[in-house]
Amino acid sequence: MILDLDCPACGTDDHVSLVEVLPDSRRKLRCSPCGEEWTRGTAAFQAPAPPTLAAIKARFPKPGDVDPIRLARAQDLKREFLTAVPVPDPAVAVYWDYYQGVFSADGLLSAAPQDLKDFANANIGANPGNMSVFNDAWNDMGSEDGAIRVRKVLEYLLRGPESVELEERLTALIHDTKSFGMKGFKEALLTKVLCIVYPDRFLTILKYTGEAGKREIARSIWGLELPDPERVTWTTGRLIIWSNDLLLALIGDGFQTQQHAAQFLWWAKDQGTP
Secondary structure, eight states, X not given: OOTTOOOTTTOOOTTEEEEEEOTTSOXXXXXXXXXXXXXXXXXXXXXXXXXXXXXXXXXXXXXXXXXXXXXXXXXXXXXXXHHHOOSOXXXXXXXXHHHHHHTSHHHHHTOOHHHHHHXXXXXXXXXXXXXXXXXXXXXXXXHHHHHHHHHHHHHHHHHOOTTSOHHHHHHHHHTTOSTTOOTTOSHHHHHHHHXXXXXXXXXXXXXXXXTTXXXXXXXXXXXXXXXXTTTOOSOHHHHHHXXXXXXXXXXXXXXXXXXXXXXXXXXXXXXXXX
């Protein structure tokens, strides 16, 4: 018998038994003589379960959110562009093929320091912008130490623990939450690496937001407002990769490479709205 627990129906605490402890820590009781059941205690606060990754991504803008007029305008621009620029710059494929070898698991181990520094400063196929921060850090460290640091960054980005998603590895390297980060080797260069190693997956648009970032392109061409990184808690890596995937879905096929597709996006961004 549980003491000091009167049945609300018959007023006795004789033969009152515990039925179960509820998930919120309250107790469900039963009076055996009359069959009455009731709960006792105060529900404990339970924090809501965090949303799943699928639920978060479901809130990201989708092609179906675009106004049909905008979609039609983008298709017209695409036809115009492909008529004028039917093939990409042939020099890009040769350059990227070389660096695919450099960034491979075996190639990276023996990659020449000068190849790694040259990559950071080259604009063939994708322009990472001003690399003075990286160059200063490299020169301060020396080429051998700089190369060791860059190799560690690339190995983690491309072949890090399988338990850590690419989006989160990218975020960690951008925000320096790893001890082996390289100063100046951030979003633009990391994205450029992904473009070369996964040429069918990544557009050569190296910034999520900026003068010609993915966010600005989505707004200018399709009228989509992608999340402001300063106003959401989604990780930087997720915003970078999800916006890339969204733009790929919007442009469709017809381009010979993703670098060719990025050329179209930069051009279309400046063609005005319908």
